[in-house]
Amino acid sequence: MARLQQKEFGFGTQIRKSPYFDATVRWGAKGFSVYNHMYIPRDFGDPEQNFWNLVNRAILCDVAVERQVEITGPDAAKFTQMLTPRDLSKCAVGQCKYVLITNAEGGILNDPILLRLEENRFWLSLADSDILLWAQGVAIHSGLDVRIREPEVSPLQLQGPESGKIMEALFGDSINDLRYFWLREYDLDGIPLIVSRTGWSSELGYELYLLDDSRGDELWEKIMAAGAAFGLQPGHTSTIRRVEGGMLSYHADMDTNTNPYELGLDRLVELDIEADFIGKAALRRIRDEGVSRKLVGLVIGGPALRGPNSSFWALEQAGEQVGTITSAVFSPRLERNIALAMVGKDFSALGTDFNVETPGGKTTAIVVEKPFFDPGKKIAATPSRRITSLTG
Structure with missing residues (x-):
């Protein structure tokens, strides 16, 4: 295994490193980017191999950049409901929900996973934006008795069809009845964890929220050792798999100027609830008036793209821009x-076609159904599911 020296990256101190940073470097991380003011490993070699590792076996990803906003206090449930248009009244202790955080105009500020750890204790596991500051600002003028902070919590993602077996090797049989989008507290040889059946991969997977950052290196090595017999590899979140699954990336597929109806996320907006959440009036107006644009799936012609797009490509018809990839x-x-x-x-x-210029040259694109693979999301929800490479 190639061992890279930290000095090769030339990092300063103003951007935080995760408690798994040294372990990812030992295990071959070759490139990093910044997310939520932290370094995240983005390159463990061939991204196509990373994809096959994910869908055929399992990968371990450092996602400590998914920072937590913790909401506690007597009014925690009422305050948390203020932040999101999704009805949380039936969210039980121990349950997770995919939610949107909206502003007064109905624009999306973040699309976190919400975890309800206790009756009056919630985490928002964040995409890349400063929701901690937003929530603290809202709290000041809310008149509610809450405390908003960022706890020292650092998640790992263990994803892929073999992840269930690896988790069983680590935690025993009890892990097998952990339901999709539920969480449980564990102690792994003295390492305190919250474990949830969630993840950003569209595959069977788990997220392990480390509650003691001093144990990061130990936790990484313990999981890799348990997974060796099942083909576990270090990896990074797969753009290939998340686009196949129609999973959205904040700042790419949505931002503060995007509303839930444009994304087809109507199910996450529940306007009939009694709570007066932020953006309720705007979202009601948008629903009634309709939207002027929509997020769609496309198949693009031409040679295979060499990597994900690094800019927003214009979609044209008759020489006029009508959309953006x-x-x-x-x-x-x-x-x-x-x-x-x-x-x-x-x-x-469906079937609408466009002209688009990619790095490989001018080509065409056509609107198709999305998600592109496993539209019913059965893989992530069914532990026994196995996927086989088409290349054998």
């Missing part, structure tokens, strides 16, 4: 270029 990648399993794109409502019907 937000996320694009070549899927080796589907053997085609696939993408998510925001287009004018009149150009969102």
Whole structure:
């Protein structure tokens, strides 16, 4: 195994490193980017191999950048409901929910996983934006008795069809009845953890929230050792797999100027609840008036893309821009270029075609159904599911 020296990256101190940083470098991390003011490993070699490792076996990813906003206090439940248009009244202790955080105009500030650890204790496990500051600002003027802070909690993602077996090797049989989008507290040889059946991969997976940052290196090595017999590899979140699954990336597929109806996330907006959440009036107006654009799935022609898009590509008809590609990648399993794109409502019907210029040259794109693979999300929800590489 190649061992890279930390000095090769030339990091300063103003951006935080995760408690798994040294372990990821030992295990071959070759490149990092910044997310929630922290370094995140983005490169463990060939991204296509990383994809096959994920869908055929399992990968371990450092996602400590998924920072937690913790909301506690007598009014924690009422305050948390203020932040999101999703009805939380039936969210039980021990349950997780995918939610949107919206502003007064109905724009999306973040799309975290919400975890309810206790009756009056919630975590928002964040995508890349400063929701801690937003929540603290809202709390000041809310008149509610809450405390908002960022706890020292650092998650890892163990994802892939073999992840259940690896978790059983670590935690025993009790892990097998942990339901999809539920959480449980564990002690792994003295390492305190919250474990949830969640993840950003569209595969069977778990997230392990480390509650003691001093044990990060030990936890990483313990999981890798338990997973060796099952083909576990170090890895990074797979753009290929998340686009296949139609999973959205904040700042790419949505931002503060995007509303839930444009994304087809109507199910996360419940306007009939009594709570007066932030953005309620705006979202009611948007629902009644309709939207002018929609997020769609595309298949792009031409040669295989060499990597994900690093800019937003214009979609044109008759020389006029009518949309923008937000996320694009070549899927080796589907053997085609696939993408998510925001287009004018009149150009969102299945079969609509566009002209687009990619780094490989001018080509065409056509609107298709999304997600591109496993549209019922059965893989992530069913522990026994196994996926086999089409290449054998």
